[in-house]
Amino acid sequence: MRMRLLAAVRTLLADQSLAGLSDAARLSALVLAAKSSHQSCRTAIRTRELGRWIGMSESTVAHDVLPRFRASGSVKYRATTSESGQTTGLQCVVMPMWHARQSGDAAHPLALSKRELVTLLRLIEALFAPGWGAAATPAGLLAGQQGKGAATDRLALLLLVLRTGSDGRVRMVGGTVPKGRGRAAATVAQLLGCSIPGGGKVLTRLRAHGVVESVRVQARSGLLGKSRLVVPAVAAAHAKSLAAGKSTTDDKSRAVAMTQELGESSTVGDRRPNGVQQEAVGGGDVPGVQHPATAFGDLGKSWKSDALGTPAEREVRCTAALEIADRPGAAPLHTHHPSGDDLWGDGADSGCFSGVAAGASGSRPVRAGAREKAPLQNLPTRAGARTAERAGGPLRGEKQNLPSALPEHDSCQEASRHVLSAWAAKSGDAPQVWASLPRSLEGVLAPVETVWGRLNRMGARHRVTAAVHAELAQLRGTFGPDSAEKILTNRLRRRVASQGYVPVRDPASWLIRKALPRRSACYDARCDDGRRMDTGTECTACQLLHADRRTLRHQVAAQLATEAATVPPQQRKKAFETRLREQFLLESSRRALRNERAAVERSAREAAVAEYRAQREAAEAARRMLPCAGCGRAEVGGLCQSCTNTQATERLIAEAVDTAAVAWAAPDDPAGQHKAAVRAEAEIRAEIEHVVTKCRAQGGFKETTTLIGKLTAEAAVDKYRHAALELLSHSAEAEAEAREAQEAELRRRHLHSSAEAARAAAKEAAQTARWRTAQHLLSDGTSKVRAQRPAPTVTDEPDPYRMAAARVRAALNRPRNEALV
Template identity: 45%
Template sequence: MRVPLRAAVLALLAHPQLVGQKDVVRLGAVVFLAKAAHRTCRVAITARELGRWLGVHKSTIDHEVLPALRKAGLIAPIVVEEQDEPLVSYFRVMPLWEARGATGSPFHLQKPELATLLRFIEGLFAPGWGPASKTPPGLLAARQARGAATDRLAMLLLALHARPDGRVPLTGGRLAQRVESYGRAVVTLARMLACEVPSASLALKRLEKAELVVLTAGAVERLRVPAIAVAHRAAAASKHDAGAPSLKGSLEPPAPSQAPGPTSVCEHCRDEEARETFPLEGDGWRQGSFEDLGMEHFAGEATAHGGFHGQEATELAGQMLNSLPEDESETAHFHADHALGADLLPQPADHCGFSGEAVGGGGDLPERACTREESSPGRPPVPGRAADRGAARSPLRGEKPDQSSSRWHVDPAAASGVLEAWRSVSGGPPPVWATVPKQLADVLRPVEMIWGRLDRIGARWRVEQAVRAELEALRGVFGPGVDAERILKRRLGRRLAEQGEKVVVDPAGWLIRWALPRRATCPDARCDDGHRMDTGSDCEACGMLHVDRRALRQRAAAQVAARLAVSVSDQLPRAAFEEELRQEWQRQGWIRAAQHEQDAEARRAREAARAARRAEFEAAEAARRELPCAGCGRERAGGLCGICADGRVVEESVGEAAEIAVAAWAHDLDAERRQLIARKTESQVRAEVEASTQRGRAEGAFEETVSLMGKLAAELSLAQVRRQALGHLAWTDEARAEAESAYAAQMRRRHLFNTRADAEEAAQEASRAARWRTAEYLLRTRLGALRARPARVKEERATDPYIQQADSVRAQLRHTQPAADADRGTSGHGEAGLKATAGCVDEDPYAAGAARVRQALAGARA
């Protein structure tokens, strides 16, 4: 329970909007988080009451805390209006509200966890309420005014980080020289509070003066929180007084408790022993100990008000601080409502006390039935079961916990408890107890006891491989960002809870074939036991299957009622209903079988068609490979050999280079100059190709190598022509205008740069980019227009009737004898005049029409 609470508090304090805020604002956010309702995430509290929690005045809350939290987006004011009720103002805690459904968020806290956090904070600095309040003031309740919020926040963080023996892990490594004089404990608190070291030193001195922390100086510094250690010792003592079973002799069952008193605790906490030396990880954290932080536990070291004196320490909200409830034993020791751990059951000597059994605390049956219906014959009742804990409930525990997510949890310290029990009985370790791999320790925590019974290395290797394969399968379904370890851990916990009191005879087989595989009746890969593995909600596909089956039963009932002429609501004969339902299921089976057969036929037809297409392709490919070369006639060249293919690439490169040259340098020139530039470019590219091929032949290369060298030379020449064309187009008027426009636009944003030189450099870079983009655009558009011109001329000649008539006239003039000079109306220039006339006709269609008229007149005169 400590880990999620500490993670939530640290995540809240590390919120980007809280970094750098005052300690009173940060502590106010933590109080809002703890007091928020689980379902609505709302808090109803006044400024005066919040000030009592934080140890400041009401005006500080109104002017500093609430405005800062609203601006940071951590709380949102809500006004609720009920019918016939006055308006009620709430504050919604937004981190909790936004974390609903986000299982990986540190703010995704369950109701028991929120209640535990509130009870924990109440034990530290709750103000206390009423003259006969059941919630006494916390340790820092009397600490008010300047620095009160810092002291409360420091005490909260130290208590959350403290181990069960009260020791706080200090910062490791070598300290900096400027903070070495303060000590390692002060540096640790400064890192927790995210403040300067001198401020942390003052806060720690105030807590030490109030005897709330104990700092041991010396070669090895130690910082302890006595309240945590006292709470754990009190919890261990209460468990011992509750009659927890112990192992004596040959593992005999404990004697049944006569009448469990109100101080009996749950079976979950029974394996926590009161030890002076605790493990480094602090696995023994148990909440619910601040109920016992009365003055009698401190033995005069500190009072309930944390060692602060004054008038405020004598009476607070009408309640004497040194007053406690009349019967403190009647109060509930609060901690999260969770499933019970594994019990050590009485077994024969050959079982060695390790049967792999796990008691689930009632399973799926109600609490009132679990003690009667799920108890083994002859087995004594276990103290602290659900039936015994009914009187110890309190509103803070959560009267209706989420059984779907909490009933299968297994105590992580159960295995260590069994080991300690075995050592106490036999005087040494068990003959076989396998250690869980470190990489899979968190995943296999629910089944740690069953893993411990794997006596062969091969069995452990097989189970480990199965676990890793299941984790990879989960990541394949949900993606690499999913918490596959958490999903598999929950699955193992459910399987162990379902096992109940049945003995696991084969641990390896149980883990591989029963616990690890996913169980789903629907085709959805995200379903396990009818629930979504990622969200925990009900599986929609399984719901649809249930609806279909329900509809099938309703249809069968309607048919039976219609055949018997009775109402569906009447009691139908069971035999007739079962027969009709069987026939309906049989018809559904026939329909599914026919559908499967049709699907199989369609699949076979698709496979046959695919095989036929593959055979046709292979035959066509084989025939193509047998074809000779279309250029040189070489046999079995696949239609074109490598030398001819390289020659075609050379010709294409030469033509493209000529087009680029014409588009770049002769776009606005006449046809004669275009042809001149094109021929010049082609000659240059061919010269490069010829020089490369000659060099290859001189070196004695094969003909295929020579052709390849020519192709590469043509491609390099084409790239050079393209670069030159872009360089020419980059200095055209269009490119210059675009560059100037980009430069001016970038200079209008010079206020975004530190200096004018930086702005001019960015403007020049934008100008160069715009210039080259314009050059590429011009080259692309000019090439498109140049390649479309021959096709457009051909199309116009094929569709225009006037051009067709002019072409026919030219054809007739070429085959007709020339008329006399006098008939033509010329001065008689002989053959030269005829050639000039023919040239004019070729160039001008109107001249062609005049020639035809003259020809008609000459024929009429003759």
């Protein structure tokens, strides 16, 4: 957890939008990020409250911090002001965190989960919370420091705590330090990105407030060695977490004693010093070098609401007599041994410190030596590993170096080499059959290449391949074709990491039953192991289920608290378990009953839908069997294609005729309209007849010729409509509308940059008004012409069956010699 938060803080401070800002602005961005929601990345805070968090006044926040946020764009905010115009409230969004959340990359350092944000906020509260006079949230370590340099000191303390191990020691930077400058000052300068003298001033203020101390280490020779930078509150917090639930007499003496014990037993094996990772003063971590075993801790399970900053811990200080194991100045770096702990370690050993081992075996700890020298068949199982942990305590490290627990971005070939070496150690040679991955699934099955290689039967490979394709099809239906392979690859990588050193005895069954299926306890198809597969965030449905179960436990506990207040604790516990089991069974039966009712309702709905679809299909089949109403052709759905095109052509001709009557005749001249309509109809029909005759002469079918006629009528309609609009756009009504629109636009000339721009806008407005007026006149005129036209007389249409029967009788009654002619 500590390394995760350190990476998030470093990434946020190194963002381009925060470059060059003051320490007050950078610390404000950190506070807003810690207080923001993990989903929307938004937070609400008052200007005065933000000033209390960073140790500055409200005026400094309003005149120094907020303008820098607005200029850099690092934090978007909406300010609420009072009646006097002073900023009082802020709705803030930290943009680097928001961009990380919108990218969908769950591995981004700033894509913190809700639990990680809560941990970061509690850490900040413990360090420099302003305090609200309540016991639940007391003031932090630096709450009393206000004014100049307060933001810098608070930012430095936060970074130092995130670089501090469970023993309270701050990991120093390596490299050459200028003469006359201490390594502790160089460490602070490297964290803040300032000069070493500036880091020394910050360190001096932190020492004056008692939050950090410099301890001279006593080497085995008895001489004082190099100084170490210690954060006493961190060591006290870890000491308190160890002593929780036990009777203690003096918290201060216990914390000091535990830290002294750490100084005596901070090495493993034969107690020789471990390698120390060197870090340049002006840069970041140097790859390829190792960290000391005692320099890493895990604050994930130790940060409580009162982990740091409470009055009890502030009294706990490391004195000059505190001894911390040191390494000689010229000690070479020795080989980094893999962690002796298995993948299922639940916590630290009895000393509550990372890297502590009880005994030694040669050059390695007892458990580590036993694990490294054990053959493959003697590797402990999950249950055995947990038993060993409870018995002697694990050798916990920051990161387990397991070949099966590789991170997502590591190469899976490394895991393959580990498994091959394990096979060789067990059998003396590589496996006889090592199956290669299918070409179409190389990217998907890359995390389980070592397991696939043990499938020595072709049938097993076919079964696994079919299961992979089925899972990919299901994922494509849920997330789309672009994300399915990536999601399945990440799932297989998680399954391999969770397997650890436990051997896979049946590769085919493990792949089909454990690795490929989705594991979810909720109804959301996007959930796998309690997290969303598309975004990597926690599943909301699973959280709701957990909340329901938690609510049930609280209800049962509340009922027993009122009903069995005088019952002894043991009996009350048994009654609680019995009542909880009964309530759970009752709720399960109710849920089953609801599911049955829902299944019955779903079956009824499905039956109704099936019946409706059957009726629609029967009606459609009956419609398709109908003959054509125009020509009598059988089974054409009531109207064949040729008759459809003919009817559409007639409608288009009528539309073109009405357009011509409106455009080329006055509205109060029926004779002129009739004459224009007859002339236009004759021209259109002549053109259609010419085109149809030409198509028929070239061997076109009836459907083709009618379609050509329809297309010709459509072209004629467009031509007549365009000509009518051009004619009507110059009418008196259109000219009047254009003139009024132009004058109205010229009255708004003050809205334009120049007189030329105003005239151009007025001309465009006049043209638009002219064209719209022409469209209105054409639409209104055609409506009036159609209304004046007499309604067609309704005649009984002949029955197509009778028409076809009459043609057949005429052919049968025709004389034979006439038929031959």
